[in-house]
Amino acid sequence: MRITAEPPVYGPTSEHSWFMDVATVADRASAGGDFAGAMFGGVSAVDAEQRLARYGQEVRRDLLANGDRAKQVRGLIQERARHGDEGIHRRKVREELRALTSGGGATASASGGGAASFVPPAFILDAWAPFRGIERTFADQCDQWPLPPYGTEVYVPVFSSTTATGQQTELAGAPEADPAATLQGAQVQTITGQVTMSQQLHDRGFTGGGAFDQVMAKQLRQQLDQSLNLYVINQALASTSTISGSASFSIANLYQDIAKAREQLTDTAGTRLRPTHVFTTSDLYSYVTRKVDATTNRPIMVPTFAPGQPISDNVNDDNKWARFSGTVLPGAVLWFLDDTIPASGANTQLIVSAPEDAVVLCESDQPTLSVFLRRMPVHLRLW
Numbered sequence: 214m215r216i217t218a219e220p221p222v223y224g225p226t227s228e229h230s231w232f233m234d235v236a237t238v239a240d241r242a243s244a245g246g247d248f249a250g251a252m253f254g255g256v257s258a259v260d261a262e263q264r265l266a267r268y269g270q271e272v273r274r275d276l277l278a279n280g281d282r283a284k285q286v287r288g289l290i291q292e293r294a295r296h297g298d299e300g301i302h303r304r305k306v307r308e309e310l311r312a313l314t315s316g317g318g319a320t321a322s323a324s325g326g327g328a329a330s331f332v333p334p335a336f337i338l339d340a341w342a343p344f345r346g347i348e349r350t351f352a353d354q355c356d357q358w359p360l361p362p363y364g365t366e367v368y369v370p371v372f373s374s375t376t377a378t379g380q381q382t383e384l385a386g387a388p389e390a391d392p393a394a395t396l397q398g399a400q401v402q403t404i405t406g407q408v409t410m411s412q413q414l415h416d417r418g419f420t421g422g423g424a425f426d427q428v429m430a431k432q433l434r435q436q437l438d439q440s441l442n443l444y445v446i447n448q449a450l451a452s453t454s455t456i457s458g459s460a461s462f463s464i465a466n467l468y469q470d471i472a473k474a475r476e477q478l479t480d481t482a483g484t485r486l487r488p489t490h491v492f493t494t495s496d497l498y499s500y501v502t503r504k505v506d507a508t509t510n511r512p513i514m515v516p517t518f519a520p521g522q523p524i525s526d527n528v529n530d531d532n533k534w535a536r537f538s539g540t541v542l543p544g545a546v547l548w549f550l551d552d553t554i555p556a557s558g559a560n561t562q563l564i565v566s567a568p569e570d571a572v573v574l575c576e577s578d579q580p581t582l583s584v585f586l587r588r589m590p591v592h593l594r595l596w
Contacts (some may be wrong), residue, residue, distance in 0.1 A: 221268075221271060221334070222264050222267050222268040222271065223264075223268060223334040224334065225427065231268070231333060232410070232429075232593060233261070234256065234261035234262075234264050234265055235261075235265065235584040236584050237256045237258050237261040238258060238261050238265060239584070268334075272286060272332050273313055276310075276314060277314055281335070282332075285332070285335055286313070286332050287310070288577065289332055289581055290306055290310060291306055291362040291363075292577055292581050293309075293581065294306045294309060295362075295364075295365070296363060296364075297363075297364055297365045298363075299363045299364065302362065302363030302364075303363065306362070333430070333582040343428075343431045343432040343434075343435040344432060344435070345435065346435050346436060346439045347439045347442065347551075347552045347553050348438070348439075348442075348535065348551075349445075349553075350442065350549050350550060350551035351445055351446050351449070351553065351554075351564070351568065352441055352442045352445045352446075352574055352576075354533060354549065354569065355568045355569065355572040355573065355574040356568070356569050356570065356571075356572060357574055357576070358573060358574065358575045358576075359575065359576070359577075359578055360401065360576055360578075361575070364401070365400060365401050366398055366399070366400050367398055367399060367401060367575050368396040368397065368398030369396070369397050369398060369573055370394055370395075370396055371394065371395060371396070371397050372392050372393065372394055373392075373393045373394065373395045373483075374390075374393040375390065375483075376390050376391075376392050377390035399448065402444060403596050404437055404440045404441050404444065404596060405437075405594060405595065405596030406433055406436055406440075406594070406595055406596075407433075407593060407594040408429055408432075408433065408594075410429075410593060429593055430582060430593075430595065433582075433593070433595035434580060434595065437580060437595055437596075439553065441576070442551070442553045443555075445572070445574060446551070446554060446555070447555070449564070449568075449572055450562075450564075453564075453566075454478075454481065456470060456473045456477060458470045458560065458563075464501065464504055464513045464514065468542075468543070470563070471542060471563065471565060472543070474488070474563070475488045475544055475546065475565055478565060478566070478567070484571075486567040486570055486571055487544075487567060488546050488565050488566065488567055489545070489546060489547065489567045489570075490546065490547050490549055490567065490568055491546050491547070491548050491549070491564065491566075492549050492550075492551045492554060492563070493548070493549075493550065493551070493554070493561070493563050493564075494550070494551070494552050494554055495550040495552055496552075496561075497561050497563075498538055498540075498550055501514050502516075502540075516539045516540045516541075517540065517541045536550045537549055538550055546565070551564075580595050580596065581595070581596055582594065582595050
């Protein structure tokens with residue numbers, strides 16, 4: 214007899230909670246007691262440690278085989294070891310990965326090697342529906358790059374002056390101008406949040422610990438994306454040119470304001486981008502699209518879908534087209550809905566941009582979850 218496929222220790226159908234087991238073992242190690250185990254359904258610290266040990270072996274096997282979980286584990290370790298010095302960062306990552314692959318991480322109590330047991334199971338981000346908030350529309354339309362694995366600042370080289378070209382006259386030299394270059398960058402920012410787990414939530418909210426893990430992780434990710442989107446928008450607005458809108462609203466004035474913004478983006482020396490997107494709140498879009506002709510009641514703003522663009526069912530949060538309104542404005546500008554856009558005083562703001570060319574977003578592709586225990590509640594943190 215041989216085992217060909219063993220159910221994972223922590224999975225969607227498991228009766229055990231990774232969060233509960235981590236908190237129970239951490240509490241016993243720090244205080245010599247078993248407060249977390251007694252608080253959350255009588256979880257035994259010994260049993261929790263054994264489950265974490267088996268889970269550590271699962272992670273180690275998958276890492277050695279370069280399986281589905283290997284990328285997740287490496288990403289988590291890279292983020293946990295982030296340091297401004299590349300040499301120090303690489304050394305810390307190598308040491309932690311070596312501890313996992315050498316078997317040092319096979320048990321939660323292994324000296325310096327318990328990291329494998331503290332890698333959150335992948336399933337916790339894959340199921341359940343959160344309290345739906347604002348989607349990350351603007352951030353998803355930017356030029357996406359993976360966040361470098363080390364360093365606390367990221368820079369992009371740019372030219373601040375141009376070269377020269379022109380018609381060459383016989384016996385004369387070619388036009389020449391030496392360009393100037395500079396760096397544009399930003400510090401690496403941490404977007405984070407946490408949830409306090411209570412006895413009542415554990416006992417009454419869900420029947421299984423695994424279900425609770427899934428729900429809370431996805432809910433935290435929803436708010437994480439919303440906060441990230443607001444940060445990206447504010448960074449973009451801080452370095453943009455502003456067009457003062459018309460004093461009163463009308464469809465004609467709306468077209469005029471958007472046209473002014475398109476012209477400024479197109480004509481600004483050193484920029485000269487073709488606008489591709491306009492971002493507004495969904496309330497403004499709803500208001501505009503219910504305006505009708507006073508005589509015939511025909512809609513003034515008629516959706517004109519962009520040929521070649523995908524049609525989204527608006528269900529998949531990871532689909533960057535999920536918040537495309539389906540309306541194409543003059544100049545082939547696509548109208549997207551983003552309710553994170555902050556108001557300007559009493560007025561709403563519109564963003565006209567070419568985000569895939571003008572805004573670079575470096576983002577870690579793997580959020581990091583952690584569990585830490587205070588003397589009473591257990592906290593789940595995502596960043």
